[in-house]
Amino acid sequence: MQQLPALVVLLAVLLQFGTMFAVGRARGKYGIHAPATSGHPAFERAYRVQMNTLEAVLLFLPTLWLAARYGFAGWAGVAGLAWIVGRTWYALAYLRDAARRGGGYVLGMLAWAAVLVMAVIGLARALLLA
Amino acid sequence: MQQLPALVVLLAVLLQFGTMFAVGRARGKYGIHAPATSGHPAFERAYRVQMNTLEAVLLFLPTLWLAARYGFAGWAGVAGLAWIVGRTWYALAYLRDAARRGGGYVLGMLAWAAVLVMAVIGLARALLLA
Amino acid sequence: MQQLPALVVLLAVLLQFGTMFAVGRARGKYGIHAPATSGHPAFERAYRVQMNTLEAVLLFLPTLWLAARYGFAGWAGVAGLAWIVGRTWYALAYLRDAARRGGGYVLGMLAWAAVLVMAVIGLARALLLA
Numbered sequence: 001m002q003q004l005p006a007l008v009v010l011l012a013v014l015l016q017f018g019t020m021f022a023v024g025r026a027r028g029k030y031g032i033h034a035p036a037t038s039g040h041p042a043f044e045r046a047y048r049v050q051m052n053t054l055e056a057v058l059l060f061l062p063t064l065w066l067a068a069r070y071g072f073a074g075w076a077g078v079a080g081l082a083w084i085v086g087r088t089w090y091a092l093a094y095l096r097d098a099a100r101r102g103g104g105y106v107l108g109m110l111a112w113a114a115v116l117v118m119a120v121i122g123l124a125r126a127l128l129l130a
Numbered sequence: 131m132q133q134l135p136a137l138v139v140l141l142a143v144l145l146q147f148g149t150m151f152a153v154g155r156a157r158g159k160y161g162i163h164a165p166a167t168s169g170h171p172a173f174e175r176a177y178r179v180q181m182n183t184l185e186a187v188l189l190f191l192p193t194l195w196l197a198a199r200y201g202f203a204g205w206a207g208v209a210g211l212a213w214i215v216g217r218t219w220y221a222l223a224y225l226r227d228a229a230r231r232g233g234g235y236v237l238g239m240l241a242w243a244a245v246l247v248m249a250v251i252g253l254a255r256a257l258l259l260a
Numbered sequence: 261m262q263q264l265p266a267l268v269v270l271l272a273v274l275l276q277f278g279t280m281f282a283v284g285r286a287r288g289k290y291g292i293h294a295p296a297t298s299g300h301p302a303f304e305r306a307y308r309v310q311m312n313t314l315e316a317v318l319l320f321l322p323t324l325w326l327a328a329r330y331g332f333a334g335w336a337g338v339a340g341l342a343w344i345v346g347r348t349w350y351a352l353a354y355l356r357d358a359a360r361r362g363g364g365y366v367l368g369m370l371a372w373a374a375v376l377v378m379a380v381i382g383l384a385r386a387l388l389l390a
Contacts, residue, residue, distance in 0.1 A: 009322050033360050035308035049163035062139050178295035192269050228294050
């Protein structure tokens with residue numbers, strides 16, 4: 001259970017790579033040459049998925065680190081797996097249709113909120129006992 | 131003092147969340163539907179604030195980690211609090227008017243530079259003593 | 261050799277700062293006022309370099325952390341230096357001409373893939389021995 005957050009980090013890296021790959025493929029398929037980031041709705045969705053995933057990763061990983069460091073490695077790892085499921089669902093749904101991204105988004109945010117609560121409790125405990 | 135960098139990480143996470151929230155609210159208020167990222171100046175400012183905050187966080191957190199790991203946890207934590215103040219000021223000012231973002235930006239950069247100096251000194255010391 | 265990943269983190273921070281600096285300079289040179297992120301091809305290239313560097317850093321640093329934590333600090337550090345070379349080459353080439361960004365990109369991806377393999381092996385070993 002102590003290694004679970006590290007597994008979540010690995011999966012978050014692979015999720016990011018997947019969303020980058022989707023953008024590269026859409027660049028080729030729709031003939032959008034860098035540095036352009038617009039020109040076809042499907043490319044624009046792939047690009048938004050990549051950027052939203054990046055934003056979510058940068059919000060999530062520091063929170064995961066805090067929770068894991070301050071006594072919640074196991075539970076934060078479990079919530080982290082739920083976050084991976086939510087963000088993967090979000091990415092796959094959004095690539096097809098922007099209107100379908102809600103479910104995965106909500107699951108990802110709930111999982112992040114759970115880890116945030118652990119981080120706050122763990123850090124508050126450490127500050128009060130210091 | 132040893133937990134101060136962790137508190138700064140938590141505040142950086144909350145700052146990011148705040149800038150995401152401002153983008154979501156501006157999407158609703160000005161009727162900008164994803165995947166669009168333009169269409170109204172106030173939305174575009176909110177989006178730039180989110181992206182600039184993201185860039186600043188990804189520059190700052192690894193620097194903070196280096197300084198804290200190599201013997202400057204307390205001072206890096208203090209500079210980190212100044213960075214949080216600067217970046218929050220930047221975000222709030224820029225949301226109203228792009229021309230007012232200078233003060234917070236400068237404070238954030240000075241705080242980052244201070245932590246960078248600590249990181250360089252700490253790492254150089256570790257490399258030379260190894 | 262144990263401090264090599266930390267040196268790579270420091271260089272990744274400086275690389276990010278360099279790409280931010282190039283965007284700021286291009287804003288001034290071509291008169292692109294925030295929050296705009298388009299208006300001149302050279303500015304747009306600088307902006308894409310910054311964003312692509314940011315994406316690459318957020319993909320690379322967690323992978324580097326995993327590999328360093330799970331027994332490959334030295335080798336991951338060496339691959340990290342190759343990644344820094346590749347990403348710096350990419351940034352300098354892309355700033356001049358988008359068509360020339362291939363070489364640095366490939367070197368960066370190969371170095372990342374090497375660190376990813378180390379991370380997967382190290383983490384799998386830790387999970388199996390737990």
